[in-house]
Amino acid sequence: MPGSPTPLSVLGPQCDDERHRIRRLFETGTSARETLSALCALADRNIQQIFGDVLRVHNAAPQGLCLIALGGYGRRRLFPYSDLDILFLFGGDKAEQESRPLIAEFSRTLWDLGFRVSSAGRTVEECRRIEEDNAEFHLALLDRRFLAGDAELFERLDKKVLPGSEKQARPFLLAQLQKLTNERLARYGNTIYHLEPNVKEAPGGLRDYQAGTWLRRIVDDKKELRGAAAAEEELAANAVDFLSAIRCFLHYSNGRNDNTLTYELQTAASERLLGAENGTGGSRTGDIPRSAAEWMRLYFRHARTLNRQLLRYLEQKAPVPQSLKQRLLSAARGARLDAGKTFAIRDGLLEVLDLPALSDRAVTFSLFAEAARTSTPVSRDAERGIAYILTHPELPAKNKQVTWVALREILGADYPGFALRPMQRLGLLTEILPEFQLIDSLVVRDYYHRYTVDEHSLRTIEHLQELAEPPDSRGTHFTQLWKTAEQRELLVLAMLLHDVGKGMPVENHVAGSLEALEGAAERLHLSPEEKAEVHFLIEHHLDMSATVQRRDIFDAGTISAFAGTVGTQERLQRLCLLTYADIHAVNPEALTPWKAEMLWQLFVATSNHFSRTLDRDRLHASDEKSMLERVRAEAAGASIAELERFLEGFPRRYLAVHSAREIAAHLALYKKLGAEPVQTELTSKRHAFSLTLLTADRPALFATIAGVLAGWGMNIVKADAFANAAGIVLDTFHFVDLHRTLELNPSEIERFRQSLADVVNGKAPLEPLLKGRESASRARPPKVAVPTRISFDDASSDHSTLLEIVAQDRPGLLYEIGSALARLGCNIEVALIDTEGQKAIDVFYLTEQGKKLSSQKQDLLREVLQGTLG
Amino acid sequence: MMKLEAIIQPSRFESVKDALREIGIEGMTVTEVRGHGRQKGHTEVYRGREYTVDLLPKIKLEMVLPDAVVNTVVETILKTAKTGKIGDGKIFLSRVEEAIRIRNEERGENAL
Numbered sequence: 018m019p020g021s022p023t024p025l026s027v028l029g030p031q032c033d034d035e036r037h038r039i040r041r042l043f044e045t046g047t048s049a050r051e052t053l054s055a056l057c058a059l060a061d062r063n064i065q066q067i068f069g070d071v072l073r074v075h076n077a078a079p080q081g082l083c084l085i086a087l088g089g090y091g092r093r094r095l096f097p098y099s100d101l102d103i104l105f106l107f108g109g110d111k112a113e114q115e116s117r118p119l120i121a122e123f124s125r126t127l128w129d130l131g132f133r134v135s136s137a138g139r140t141v142e143e144c145r146r147i148e149e150d151n152a153e154f155h156l157a158l159l160d161r162r163f164l165a166g167d168a169e170l171f172e173r174l175d176k177k178v179l180p181g182s183e184k185q186a187r188p189f190l191l192a193q194l195q196k197l198t199n200e201r202l203a204r205y206g207n208t209i210y211h212l213e214p215n216v217k218e219a220p221g222g223l224r225d226y227q228a229g230t231w232l233r234r235i236v237d238d239k240k241e242l243r244g245a246a247a248a249e250e251e252l253a254a255n256a257v258d259f260l261s262a263i264r265c266f267l268h269y270s271n272g273r274n275d276n277t278l279t280y281e282l283q284t285a286a287s288e289r290l291l292g293a294e295n296g297t298g299g300s301r302t303g304d305i306p307r308s309a310a311e312w313m314r315l316y317f318r319h320a321r322t323l324n325r326q327l328l329r330y331l332e333q334k335a336p337v338p339q340s341l342k343q344r345l346l347s348a349a350r351g352a353r354l355d356a357g358k359t360f361a362i363r364d365g366l367l368e369v370l371d372l373p374a375l376s377d378r379a380v381t382f383s384l385f386a387e388a389a390r391t392s393t394p395v396s397r398d399a400e401r402g403i404a405y406i407l408t409h410p411e412l413p414a415k416n417k418q419v420t421w422v423a424l425r426e427i428l429g430a431d432y433p434g435f436a437l438r439p440m441q442r443l444g445l446l447t448e449i450l451p452e453f454q455l456i457d458s459l460v461v462r463d464y465y466h467r468y469t470v471d472e473h474s475l476r477t478i479e480h481l482q483e484l485a486e487p488p489d490s491r492g493t494h495f496t497q498l499w500k501t502a503e504q505r506e507l508l509v510l511a512m513l514l515h516d517v518g519k520g521m522p523v524e525n526h527v528a529g530s531l532e533a534l535e536g537a538a539e540r541l542h543l544s545p546e547e548k549a550e551v552h553f554l555i556e557h558h559l560d561m562s563a564t565v566q567r568r569d570i571f572d573a574g575t576i577s578a579f580a581g582t583v584g585t586q587e588r589l590q591r592l593c594l595l596t597y598a599d600i601h602a603v604n605p606e607a608l609t610p611w612k613a614e615m616l617w618q619l620f621v622a623t624s625n626h627f628s629r630t631l632d633r634d635r636l637h638a639s640d641e642k643s644m645l646e647r648v649r650a651e652a653a654g655a656s657i658a659e660l661e662r663f664l665e666g667f668p669r670r671y672l673a674v675h676s677a678r679e680i681a682a683h684l685a686l687y688k689k690l691g692a693e694p695v696q697t698e699l700t701s702k703r704h705a706f707s708l709t710l711l712t713a714d715r716p717a718l719f720a721t722i723a724g725v726l727a728g729w730g731m732n733i734v735k736a737d738a739f740a741n742a743a744g745i746v747l748d749t750f751h752f753v754d755l756h757r758t759l760e761l762n763p764s765e766i767e768r769f770r771q772s773l774a775d776v777v778n779g780k781a782p783l784e785p786l787l788k789g790r791e792s793a794s795r796a797r798p799p800k801v802a803v804p805t806r807i808s809f810d811d812a813s814s815d816h817s818t819l820l821e822i823v824a825q826d827r828p829g830l831l832y833e834i835g836s837a838l839a840r841l842g843c844n845i846e847v848a849l850i851d852t853e854g855q856k857a858i859d860v861f862y863l864t865e866q867g868k869k870l871s872s873q874k875q876d877l878l879r880e881v882l883q884g885t886l887g
Numbered sequence: 888m889m890k891l892e893a894i895i896q897p898s899r900f901e902s903v904k905d906a907l908r909e910i911g912i913e914g915m916t917v918t919e920v921r922g923h924g925r926q927k928g929h930t931e932v933y934r935g936r937e938y939t940v941d942l943l944p945k946i947k948l949e950m951v952l953p954d955a956v957v958n959t960v961v962e963t964i965l966k967t968a969k970t971g972k973i974g975d976g977k978i979f980l981s982r983v984e985e986a987i988r989i990r991n992e993e994r995g996e997n998a999l
Contacts, residue, residue: 565897566897566898566900566901567898567901568898569896569898569970570898571929571943571974609919611919611920611921611944612919614944615897615944617938618931618938618940618944621931621933621938622931624933625931625932625933808932821932823934853934856934858934
């Protein structure tokens with residue numbers, strides 16, 4: 018006689034009472050681990066009872082059918098509103114057919130009792146086959162646990178069928194797990210630092226721990242965890258407890274399987290000191306978190322532990338894929354670095370060869386500089402080794418005072434993010450820049466921002482470095498700006514500091530960030546000019562974005578006012594890059610193509626404004642009292658009247674691109690003109706030279722200087738030519754010593770200066786110098802063809818005609834252009850010379866006998882230049 | 888009920904939004920758009936490369952309004968979006984047959 022099932026009217030209230038009891042216990046301090054076990058035991062009991070009842074009612078025997086718990090339920094970690102993942106395992110097709118009505122009734126009853134059943138049915142034979150489109154099922158099966166029914170059937174599956182098929186499917190499961198994990202991490206922007214994180218799925222969530230555990234099981238890693246790995250595992254277990262407590266709390270608070278830690282629930286959890294009171298979540302110093310922001314820092318610390326562990330497992334099992342070219346380059350680089358070195362590049366990752374050597378910070382920083390220079394990630398193992406060294410008391414740190422010169426190597430490299438990320442994880446970033454600690458894992462509640470403040474700041478830098486090969490059209494315009502930006506190290510330093518004020522008790526975060534800069538600049542020994550540049554970028558980091566959104570960027574007045582704030586083309590370039598990256602790093606959708614286009618339009622209009630208004634904005638020295646004082650402080654013994662005479666009539670750009678110290682040096686040269694009519698100053702900086710030349714204006718002066726430089730084999734990359742009201746010309750040429758003549762033969766420097774002065778003074782001819790160079794330099798074909806473009810503009814200046822030339826750069830080009838201008842009687846009032854790869858971009862303000870060029874002269878000049886430039 | 892679509896200068900958007908909020912209009916759909924009417928584009932040259940801006944950036948506002956407030960909203964937009972220059976944009980009004988709130992299936996002006 019079939020027995021009657023326990024009625025729902027009895028089971029239902031029993032279940033509800035037990036659920037309430039478990040919840041009450043959790044809310045009064047029972048650990049998440051015990052809560053999850055209790056919930057699991059409740060489910061197990063009900064499943065076993067209902068399954069037994071259903072068998073009895075249907076007068077069926079359990080042979081050929083068993084119930085298996087999978088996934089989290091299989092691991093006995095059942096959260097309050099999680100699904101019950103159950104597998105119905107059949108001995109064969111017949112058993113499957115016969116069990117259908119029974120399973121339907123069983124599932125229905127569980128639903129009625131408030132369990133969310135997520136079930137699958139397979140025969141033993143089906144379990145043997147690998148379903149290539151359902152890797153999740155096979156991964157869940159790794160956590161199988163017998164629930165009820167035919168125990169022998171489970172035994173057969175567990176001990177005979179699956180071990181063999183799982184071993185065979187190892188490569189498939191491993192690849193699928195890596196793919197699923199990488200896709201999941203990418204869905205969340207590959208960062209743990211979300212303002213409202215999902216504690217299950219997001220990087221650093223519980224899924225990270227599970228994926229790491231599966232990775233170890235799939236590769237059958239049975240090694241006992243020792244030393245650092247064992248300590249890491251203990252930290253991970255604490256992190257799992259902390260996150261499990263949060264997830265339980267979220268389920269109970271939301272009344273459903275919702276794992277998003279919203280702002281409201283962050284406040285509620287921090288008020289309850291969730292996870293912080295039992296030692297699992299306590300901060301390093303044992304402090305109790307006093308605010309939601311502090312409590313979130315605990316969350317991020319635990320999330321970081323889980324994420325770091327997963328990434329290390331992923332990296333160990335899957336070397337970074339590389340193209341053949343990358344592999345060859347790495348091999349060559351690795352071979353070069355290996356001998357007697359402390360680190361080397363292996364499989365596209367930087368590995369440490371001599372761990373104790375890294376107690377010297379200079380060595381550690383050279384490793385990070387290599388990462389930033391070559392875009393090579395530091396391996397997780399290397400990172401773990403460095404972390405060990407950093408905390409090992411037997412290896413006291415050497416050279417802990419990092420200099421700006423060393424830091425500049427990293428910040429000014431092409432890929433600074435490759436160094437800054439691991440430096441942040443290791444605490445080295447805050448060691449050299451303690452101000453960054455203010456925004457460590459800091460949640461600032463904001464509708465638009467998606468990441469914590471430190472994450473946002475690092476992302477800005479990563480968005481810039483990816484401009485080398487922009488991933489989408491939004492970055493296309495800005496690529497060239499990034500590649501040609503000067504003083505990138507200052508831009509990157511500004512990005513690291515631009516939001517640190519958000520972690521300070523100030524009303525305006527920009528003011529806070531500027532205050533933080535003061536300390537950083539002093540500690541790093543930034544020069545006054547470097548500090549001023551970073552100060553400007555931080556102070557104005559929101560200006561360009563505000564101008565784009567709140568001003569009419571097609572209005573000349575807007576452009577003129579904005580240009581007035583920015584001051585120079587070089588600064589504009591850095592500010593534009595900062596703005597691009599700052600908007601981009603708010604959230605993945607913040608920089609729409611529309612906004613990127615608007616930003617570009619503002620950049621272009623302002624840039625053109627700078628180059629077209631050079632001779633409109635002339636200096637009236639007597640109006641510049643504070644600047645005069647600053648220069649006088651640098652120039653011992655100079656009188657104000659002398660200084661005013663020198664500066665009167667220079668374009669304002671002169672003031673904008675030279676510091677007070679440089680102007681004082683120019684003044685010193687100016688004062689010596691009476692004794693020697695051509696004054697020069699030559700400085701070198703990283704294989705590049707700067708030449709400043711002062712003399713009275715004379716015909717073809719610009720062409721002559723350009724000719725001497727070409728004759729000596731120098732490639733001019735940038736130049737300014739200004740004249741003051743008294744006709745004194747100040748030309749600045751930045752050039753690259755192509756044949757390293759001056760670098761390898763210091764004695765040649767004096768000969769070079771003399772040669773320049775002699776040719777400019779007419780004491781020596783230019784032609785012999787040029788002759789030797791011509792044949793050799795013209796032989797090389799250009800890598801990129803740049804069509805010549807010549808345009809005249811009579812409207813931008815009241816006094817001069819603007820000539821803009823874009824042409825293929827080549828040695829001697831500027832000499833050829835300058836000579837053509839001189840032959841046709843054109844006087845250069847101002848010149849602005851620049852290069853961009855193999856493209857020369859030259860702007861000349863020209864007059865002919867003090868007036869603009871006639872249209873006939875313009876036509877003739879165009880014809881001559883076209884003939885010269887091709 | 889009327890549907891209002893306004894194409895305005897991006898630089899006026901914040902002011903228009905604030906003015907509408909002051910008269911109690913909070914709900915609107917905003918889209919970043921490009922286009923041109925009488926205000927034609929222009930060509931900028933930067934470092935030898937031409938950038939033609941033939942479609943100018945604008946902001947499109949869309950909202951469905953009860954008949955009683957349509958005139959006030961139109962006047963507010965006219966007042967705050969106007970700079971007097973070509974390119975200030977346009978307002979389009981059209982009649983709406985029905986509005987339905989998806990959550991509770993309310994209809995008509997109650998759904999707005």
